[in-house]
């Protein structure tokens with residue numbers, strides 16, 4: 001896919017996430033890995049109103065080279081894209097249900113549905129609370145991303161990667177759906193997928 005096409009897709013999917021309430025105001029940010037660097041949503045931009053030509057571009061060493069200034073949370077994206085060479089895009093949202101789960105001391109989303117396991121995987125580490133934009137968060141996210149496709153930032157929201165931007169957005173939507181189910185079923189005793197069922201999904205689709 002050309003950089004132009006990637007920019008257009010970023011605008012389209014950002015607007016789609018915004019319209020469906022996955023991000024409000026200027027919350028949330030998205031990055032894409034390119035051959036020669038990275039595209040990143042600009043600081044203080046709304047996912048609902050991105051402009052293709054103003055999207056921030058960074059070179060391979062993460063220097064800002066074109067477009068508006070990148071998001072303050074650029075280090076979240078760098079942590080994931082450095083830790084996971086197969087990742088082509090990263091989505092960070094403040095989506096309601098996943099953020100609600102991130103406020104629990106034990107922020108766990110159990111294996112309730114196959115699609116959650118297929119898209120997100122076996123583990124969803126919780127990163128301790130840091131002030132948003134605090135770069136001290138990067139080493140913790142980097143370490144967790146080595147073993148997981150997604151993390152929850154405590155009292156803040158989810159960060160998730162995918163092979164492509166479409167994969168990352170699909171996974172972010174699946175994570176939000178799973179968080180919603182986990183809250184709906186909290187305090188009840190739903191049947192969870194068994195460890196062999198989780199293994200089967202990961203070997204078949206992982």
Ligand SMILES: [Zn+2]
Nearest residue numbers: 028073132157
């Ligand atoms: Zn954030």
